[in-house]
Amino acid sequence: MSTQIVRGRRDLSGFRGYAVSPAGCRIDLSDNTNAWGMPPAAGQALAAIESTNRYPSPYSDELKEAIAGYTGAPPEMITTGCGSDDVLDSAIRVFAGPGEAVAYPVPTFPMIPLFARLNGSVPIAVPMTAGFSLDIDAMLASDARVLYVCSPNNPTGNAIAREDLESLVRRSSSEQVIIVDEAYAEFAGATAIDLATSCDRVIVTRTMSKAFGLAGLRVGYALGSPALVAGIETSRGPYKVSAMGERAAIAALTEGLDWVNEHVALAIENRRRLERALLDRGITAVRSSANFVWFRID
């Protein structure tokens, strides 16, 4: 479904939202979610919920503790949301004002230019280099308030080189915020969390929707300096993570971790098998650090 805005903000006339086209095939893996389901511990946590008559905590304090245990970042450097989509949307809204620019590489996660437009910001598409690396000079030349980078990148699957991320952070100005979207970090074995905890202009976003098998519950989070986190929470508002989402996510991040790690390892093994099978057929894929593989066919 894609709804056109027919009344209201003039700058959105003709604007169309995110359109999901039916895959038209029997097995649809196009959302890159967990093919094996969710951790049994998360299912048990959901079944144990007796009532949902009360609101959850406004900013998911218990969930932040569990995320702190998983990531090693302190709770005051963590924020949560209704999926990482919500965190990205809130971050763009608070760090790029109306009329200010959000730069993002192309191809990447298609929600970013939509969030920018809906928040009155100006999306600036910056083509990646031939090998799907970050064009750092072009990203910086955009002079955008927010620089978005996705690593491993959706849809190409490759991780952005560590030295490129470091160089982007080093060469950006004190007015710029860098968002590193790590929706697939569990499959990459590398992270930029240390950049987010050491530089007060870097935000790393993560999700419970991919490796953790909880896409249907909509839980995401971000890590960054307490000041950035406070900005995102102000823009986001309270009660965005449901009581059920919070319980299941806590279970997945604690008792469910062995299950998650096991299935991440399986996904990586399958990814390698697929890459080898493609090579055997003469198809070269982009080297993936995610749970999917990107290649061109005739």
Ligand SMILES: *Cc1c(COP(=O)(O)O)cnc(C)c1O
């Ligand atoms: C799936 C995905 C997300 C969105 O995740 P939610 O937490 O489900 O909103 C964000 N970024 C990228 C790159 C994704 O692929």
